Amino acid sequence: MPESAGAAPRGETAIDDDAQGLVGFCPHCGAELDVQSFVQEYWTADERVFHVWCERCRYVFDVRPTARVTTHEPAHE
Amino acid sequence: MLTTELNERLTRVGPGTPMGTLLRHYWYPVAATSELGPEPIQRRLLGEDIVLYRKGDEIGVIEAQCPHRRASMRYAIVEERGIRCGYHGWLYGMDGQCLEQPAEPASSTFKDRIKAVTYRAEELGGLIFVYMGKDPAPLLPRFDLFVWDNCLRDVGHALLPMNWLQVMENSVDPHHVEWLHGHYMNFVRGISGEQQAEVLMRKHEKIAFDVFDYGIIKRRVLEGMTEEDEDWKVGHPLVFPAMLRVGGGGHYQFQIRVPVDDTHTSHFWYDVYKPDGDYIVAPQESVPLFEVPIYDEKGDYLVDFVDGQDVMAWASQGEIADRSNEHLGKSDLGVIMLRRLFQEQLDQVEGGADPLGVVRDESINDCITLPQEKKKFGTGAGFRYEFLTMGQCRYSPIAQDVLKLFEEAEKSLAGGDAMHHDASV
Numbered sequence: 001m002p003e004s005a006g007a008a009p010r011g012e013t014a015i016d017d018d019a020q021g022l023v024g025f026c027p028h029c030g031a032e033l034d035v036q037s038f039v040q041e042y043w044t045a046d047e048r049v050f051h052v053w054c055e056r057c058r059y060v061f062d063v064r065p066t067a068r069v070t071t072h073e074p075a076h077e
Numbered sequence: 078m079l080t081t082e083l084n085e086r087l088t089r090v091g092p093g094t095p096m097g098t099l100l101r102h103y104w105y106p107v108a109a110t111s112e113l114g115p116e117p118i119q120r121r122l123l124g125e126d127i128v129l130y131r132k133g134d135e136i137g138v139i140e141a142q143c144p145h146r147r148a149s150m151r152y153a154i155v156e157e158r159g160i161r162c163g164y165h166g167w168l169y170g171m172d173g174q175c176l177e178q179p180a181e182p183a184s185s186t187f188k189d190r191i192k193a194v195t196y197r198a199e200e201l202g203g204l205i206f207v208y209m210g211k212d213p214a215p216l217l218p219r220f221d222l223f224v225w226d227n228c229l230r231d232v233g234h235a236l237l238p239m240n241w242l243q244v245m246e247n248s249v250d251p252h253h254v255e256w257l258h259g260h261y262m263n264f265v266r267g268i269s270g271e272q273q274a275e276v277l278m279r280k281h282e283k284i285a286f287d288v289f290d291y292g293i294i295k296r297r298v299l300e301g302m303t304e305e306d307e308d309w310k311v312g313h314p315l316v317f318p319a320m321l322r323v324g325g326g327g328h329y330q331f332q333i334r335v336p337v338d339d340t341h342t343s344h345f346w347y348d349v350y351k352p353d354g355d356y357i358v359a360p361q362e363s364v365p366l367f368e369v370p371i372y373d374e375k376g377d378y379l380v381d382f383v384d385g386q387d388v389m390a391w392a393s394q395g396e397i398a399d400r401s402n403e404h405l406g407k408s409d410l411g412v413i414m415l416r417r418l419f420q421e422q423l424d425q426v427e428g429g430a431d432p433l434g435v436v437r438d439e440s441i442n443d444c445i446t447l448p449q450e451k452k453k454f455g456t457g458a459g460f461r462y463e464f465l466t467m468g469q470c471r472y473s474p475i476a477q478d479v480l481k482l483f484e485e486a487e488k489s490l491a492g493g494d495a496m497h498h499d500a501s502v
Contacts, residue, residue, distance in 0.1 A: 041405065
């Protein structure tokens with residue numbers, strides 16, 4: 001029987017932190033996001049996103065940690 | 078990534094676990110009807126070992142170990158009143174109540190205080206389903222493929238060495254089709270000079286997922302197609318919590334992923350062949366069951382066919398996939414949605430309510446019709462051809478009958494005469 005994959009060493013793309021801890025509280029109702037809630041990390045290009053469902057208020061939302069806020073410059077008259 | 082704690086919550090299925098409690102709200106097939114004769118058979122479901130036996134028209138399900146000295150009830154005697162352990166002859170009724178203890182004093186009331194664990198079983202569509210949850214039991218859903226007539230059926234089966242959730246996640250991961258069953262298939266088949274896949278290679282442009290009454294409907298737009306095509310307008314469902322509906326061009330399939338325990342899944346490929354056309358199919362005496370091989374002679378996964386490729390992908394993630402060490406992207410949103418749906422349903426069950434898809438209304442249960450594309454991947458017949466010849470159906474004992482049925486149906490559409498197909502397998 002083929003060997004199953006074991007616990008592999010983490011690659012350079014991995015971020016060594018606790019996704020659940022990074023988004024610890026619901027921004028809608030303030031409840032703690034424990035294991036009864038749902039916090040799932042995914043990536044869109046270089047943007048890290050946490051998809052969250054709050055068990056207390058049932059709110060579904062995405063959290064995007066932001067290091068820099070960029071916008072376009074208004075057109076000059 | 079997902080936290081290890083949440084991964085545990087979503088994958089453990091034994092008695093008393095949150096997911097085990099949720100999953101015990103549903104019926105699961107554990108055997109084909111043809112497998113249960115006069116002798117009992119043993120199975121494991123949701124981490125519990127059970128023995129099934131046939132008593133007249135009824136099927137009994139009892140815990141596998143005799144409450145007396147723990148010998149296996151698989152080797153028991155089936156009698157008019159129930160099942161009698163082969164070791165010392167303790168007799169149990171269908172409800173598990175101990176009725177006789179032959180070696181105990183005749184005046185003993187000891188038997189009155191012994192009751193074995195029992196569960197419910199029902200037969201439908203050539204399969205035996207078991208319910209292990211609390212009373213009152215919900216109805217066994219009569220999904221269309223289980224109750225249609227004028228069609229052929231067969232059932233492929235394999236016992237797989239991984240947790241059931243990673244199998245289900247595959248059903249909301251449309252992109253894997255073009256890669257695993259297209260590019261990878263053709264890489265493998267190219268080495269051995271076998272026929273290449275064409276339809277399964279088609280590139281995905283857009284995917285979407287909608288929760289409905291029985292699970293999640295999966296939609297896709299392939300390159301060169303639009304939202305007017307059936308792959309988007311109709312789609313096909315993941316049937317919550319443990320089934321996929323798939324097929325096209327007159328081939329319909331349930332892939333039923335039965336959680337055996339935390340690290341094993343009993344996989345049924347329930348095929349129904351019902352092409353459009355004017356024909357009559359003689360009823361099958363029984364639905365043939367066949368084993369789907371997953372290993373080659375060297376012990377490697379068989380990866381030259383669709384379902385073998387799936388098994389490789391599921392099993393090579395490990396017995397329970399380490400989701401704390403994964404890196405999901407936007408193309409994985411279907412997988413994320415399914416995990417969230419499970420988490421929401423866990424909460425619903427903990428609140429005392431039925432989870433998604435539990436059927437208790439008899440008025441809707443004559444035949445529950447599920448959506449499925451016919452003109453799949455823009456070409457029903459092309460998809461069917463690759464699915465039949467490059468899928469597990471190639472191992473079916475009625476594979477030739479199936480191909481003949483489709484030929485006859487096509488002829489009837491061309492010629493207009495009803496044809497009689499005799500496949501009393």
